[in-house]
Amino acid sequence: MTSSISLATEIAGNKLASCLYNASGPLCSTTDELNAIGESAAGAILSKSATLEKREGNPSPRYVETSWGSINSMGLPNEGYEFYAAYSKHSANYNKPYFMSVSGLSHADNLLIIQYLADFTNIAGIELNLSCPNVPGKPQTGYDFEETHRLLDMVFAQSKLKIGVKLPPYFDIPHFEMMAGVLNKFPIAFVTCINSVGNGLVIDTHSETTVIKPKNGFGGIGGDFVKPTALANVRKFYTLLDKNVAIIGCGGVKNGMDAFEHILCGASAVQVGTCFMREGPSCFARIEQELKDIMQQKGYSTIADFKGKLRTCS
Numbered sequence: 001m002t003s004s005i006s007l008a009t010e011i012a013g014n015k016l017a018s019c020l021y022n023a024s025g026p027l028c029s030t031t032d033e034l035n036a037i038g039e040s041a042a043g044a045i046l047s048k049s050a051t052l053e054k055r056e057g058n059p060s061p062r063y064v065e066t067s068w069g070s071i072n073s074m075g076l077p078n079e080g081y082e083f084y085a086a087y088s089k090h091s092a093n094y095n096k097p098y099f100m101s102v103s104g105l106s107h108a109d110n111l112l113i114i115q116y117l118a119d120f121t122n123i124a125g126i127e128l129n130l131s132c133p134n135v136p137g138k139p140q141t142g143y144d145f146e147e148t149h150r151l152l153d154m155v156f157a158q159s160k161l162k163i164g165v166k167l168p169p170y171f172d173i174p175h176f177e178m179m180a181g182v183l184n185k186f187p188i189a190f191v192t193c194i195n196s197v198g199n200g201l202v203i204d205t206h207s208e209t210t211v212i213k214p215k216n217g218f219g220g221i222g223g224d225f226v227k228p229t230a231l232a233n234v235r236k237f238y239t240l241l242d243k244n245v246a247i248i249g250c251g252g253v254k255n256g257m258d259a260f261e262h263i264l265c266g267a268s269a270v271q272v273g274t275c276f277m278r279e280g281p282s283c284f285a286r287i288e289q290e291l292k293d294i295m296q297q298k299g300y301s302t303i304a305d306f307k308g309k310l311r312t313c314s
């Protein structure tokens with residue numbers, strides 16, 4: 001019996017009955033989609049990344065699944081920040097926290113949105129997406145450490161809500177250290193690792209074309225392929241960040257063992273992107289049961305029993 005096993009966790013002072021929920025992006029843009037997450041076994045609801053204005057996004061095909069995951073260049077299609085702020089009132093129908101992802105196209109946009117959200121008491125926290133364009137021709141904010149510092153300075157000067165950041169993947173040890181050095185200067189509630197691995201290229205050899213249309217076929221990679229990178233980012237930030245910062249693992253989770261690995265690396269919660277897109281909201285109950293089965297076999301009854309306890313092989 002796995003009924004005595006708990007997947008409960010806490011993010012930004014909010015209690016989640018389950019540590020599994022959706023990644024921002026897939027199937028979380030409309031009221032119906034957000035409601036479906038609310039009705040599912042997911043431990044929280046996370047919105048699509050919101051911009052200042054409503055956006056249609058890029059032309060299709062803009063999302064394609066492969067045997068190892070997915071490539072996308074969606075172009076941030078979303079209803080605009082006021083829609084996702086208003087949804088927070090409706091989210092109160094579900095007994096789980098509602099987080100809102102914010103992805104302004106400039107620092108000014110981010111600040112305006114965050115200022116506006118201050119009075120929405122049903123928003124459990126903001127996931128500020130640093131994997132988004134800032135100035136044309138410059139790297140995305142998360143790859144520019146000074147720019148990240150500048151943005152967070154402004155954000156924390158005025159936000160009343162709990163703030164976490166969604167980071168792009170890092171690949172070089174000094175980059176982990178530089179980003180952790182910036183984040184440790186602020187009262188960050190959580191850090192979500194990772195956003196898509198940027199600018200991959202997937203080819204259809206039959207037609208000798210790219211599989212997606214925007215950006216000449218370049219797009220963000222998710223799914224199985226990104227799991228080792230996601231685990232490395234969760235692990236590194238778990239060891240480098242202040243211990244009161246919760247790490248949320250995201251990347252390559254499609255079954256209970258993937259979630260187990262993220263938690264072993266230090267994740268307090270685990271998000272599901274590509275797999276949720278493919279399978280829909282029933283994936284949460286399935287992955288939760290698989291995770292509970294693994295915990296039972298290993299003699300663990302809460303995620304605290306193994307969170308962060310990864311050992312180096314001898």
Ligand SMILES: Cc1cc2nc3c(=O)[nH]c(=O)nc-3n(C[C@H](O)[C@H](O)[C@H](O)COP(=O)(O)O)c2cc1C
Pocket residue numbers: 023024025026048049063070072074076101103129166194195196221222223224226250251252253271272273274275277
């Ligand atoms: C179709 C699609 C749309 C996405 N849109 C967003 C987004 O709006 N904001 C964001 O932070 N991440 C976005 N992502 C990235 C995912 O949240 C996630 O970080 C990434 O896909 C890795 O997780 P996975 O391996 O479970 O897919 C998107 C991913 C996909 C597949």
